[in-house]
Amino acid sequence: MNGKKLYRSNRDKMFLGVCGGLGEYFDVDPTLIRLGVALVLMVSCGTGLLAYFIAAIIIPQDPVL
Secondary structure (H helix, E strand, C coil): CCCCCCCECCCCCCCCCHHHHHHHHHCCCHHHHHHHHHHHHHHCCCHHHHHHHHHHHHCCECCCC
């Protein structure tokens, strides 16, 4: 096990830090994740927005600044 944990980002955040945290966890540019999330939000008729807010509630804030 690599010991990585998923957190919402404090450093690379635009709204709630979910995309930045996913980018840090998967070692991917957060901009690509943001583009994917924007695409899902446009296509999902509100379900993607609900999923984003649930992720923001479930994923803890990064304790390290």
